[in-house]
Amino acid sequence: MNTVSPIILPDALNKGIALQPLSSNSLLVNDHDLSLLLKIIEQDGIQLSPENPSDLPGSIPNHLIAAALDYLYAHHQELNSITLSSELIHRLPDNQLIQTITQDSKALNLRAGLYQNRILWHWANNDHFPAEIWTENEHGVKHPIRQQQPSGVVYERYDYQNDVTISFRTIDPEHDLGLFHQWMNQPRVAEFWEMAQSRSELQEYLTTLLDSGKTWPLIGSFNGKPFGYFEVYWAMEDRIAPYYDCQPWDRGFHLLVGNPEFLGPRFSSSWTKSITHFLYLDDPRTARLVGEPRADNKRLLKLLTPAGWSFVKEFDFPHKRSALVNGYRRSFFQEVRL
Incomplete structure (x- = not known):
C-alpha cells in the first residue's frame, strides 16, 4: 500500500481526528492531543497493536482506536472481528471497544459491536435515555x-x-x-x-x-x-x-x-x-x-x-x-x- 494523504474524519468530539495509512501494515491516527502509530498484523485475521509500545501514553482515548477499527473493517469486508493487543487494551479507559475475550485470552472487537457504539457517528444525546413512561x-x-x-x-x-x-x-x-x-x-x-x-x-x-x-x-x-x-x-x-x-x-x-x-x-x-x-x-x-x-x-x-x-x-x-x-x-x- 502506498502512503496516501490523511483522511480527516467527521468528529463529534471536535478532536480533529485524522487517519493516514503509511503502508499495508502501518496506520497513523491522531487528534489535536495525541498521535498513534499502529501496526496491522495479518495472521489468523487481523491484530491491531502499537508500532512502538514503549512510546504509548498511559491512556489512549477510545475515539482513536475506534477510528482505526472503522478503517480496517471498511477495507476488510470479510472480517467480523479484530484482535486488540494487550498493550492497547490496558491503556483504554474502559472496555467499550472490547466485546469478548477468547479462550486463549485474546481481546476482540466485534464488527457488530463497533458499529453499535456511538462514539464516532452519533452527535446528540450520547449518554442520556429517558425512562420509559x-x-x-x-x-x-x-x-x-x-x-x-x-x-x-x-x-x-x-x-x-x-x-x-x-x-x-x-x-x-x-x-x-x-x-x-x-x-x-x-x-x-x-x-x-x-x-x-x-x-x-x-x-x-x-x-x-x-x-x-x-x-x-x-x-x-x-x-x-x-x-x-x-x-x-x-x-x-x-x-x-x-x-x-x-x-x-x-x-x-x-x-x-x-x-x-x-x-x-x-x-x-x-x-x-x-x-x-x-x-x-x-x-x-x-x-x-x-x-x-x-x-x-x-x-x-x-x-x-x-x-x-x-x-x-x-x-x-x-x-x-x-x-x-x-x-x-x-x-x-x-x-x-x-
Whole structure:
C-alpha cells in the first residue's frame, strides 16, 4: 500500500481526528492531543497493536482506536472481528471497544459491536435515555413519551466504500425553507409527496412537525452539500401502526432526494445504509424499522435491500397501495457492511 494523504474524519468530539495509512501494515491516527502509530498484523485475521509500545501514553482515548477499527473493517469486508493487543487494551479507559475475550485470552472487537457504539457517528444525546413512561395522544393512541429532538448535526460518518462524508441534521424551518420549497415543487418529487405548496404553507408544515415530537425532519448532506430530506417517525404514533404488529420503539422514515447531482447508486448506497445506521444508534431499544412506500415504487424497494431491508407484504392505505418493508437491528449489524 502506498502512503496516501490523511483522511480527516467527521468528529463529534471536535478532536480533529485524522487517519493516514503509511503502508499495508502501518496506520497513523491522531487528534489535536495525541498521535498513534499502529501496526496491522495479518495472521489468523487481523491484530491491531502499537508500532512502538514503549512510546504509548498511559491512556489512549477510545475515539482513536475506534477510528482505526472503522478503517480496517471498511477495507476488510470479510472480517467480523479484530484482535486488540494487550498493550492497547490496558491503556483504554474502559472496555467499550472490547466485546469478548477468547479462550486463549485474546481481546476482540466485534464488527457488530463497533458499529453499535456511538462514539464516532452519533452527535446528540450520547449518554442520556429517558425512562420509559407512557402517555396517550389526542387520538387515543398510547405510546412512550419521546425524547426531545435536538437541533444541529445528529449523525456524520466518512463512508470509505463510496468516498463521501454523509451527515444528517435537524431541519431549520427558516434557514432551509427555500431549499425545501424548491425540492417539494420539483415534478418528480411532487408525484410521490404531493406537497407542491407555497413557502408559507411549507414553513407551517415544518414547524408543526418539529412541535409535534412524533416526526423528526432531517436534511441529509454529502460533503456538506444538502442532497435530500428525511422524515423520521415513531411507528406507534403513525398511520402505519394498525397494519402490522407494531412495537413501542419501531421507527420508520420517508425521504426524497431533491438534488439530482446526488442520484445514482454511489450515493443511494451511502444514504440507505447511513440513515438505517443512525436510527439504530439513536435509540438502542429500536429493534425494527418499518416503511410503507408506494407498492409501485420498485426503485426504492431495490435501493433499501443492501441496507438490510426486506419486503413483507402489500396492503391498502386509504390513499394508496403500499408495500410494507422491514429492517432488523440484529441482521443489520451482523450482515450489512458500512
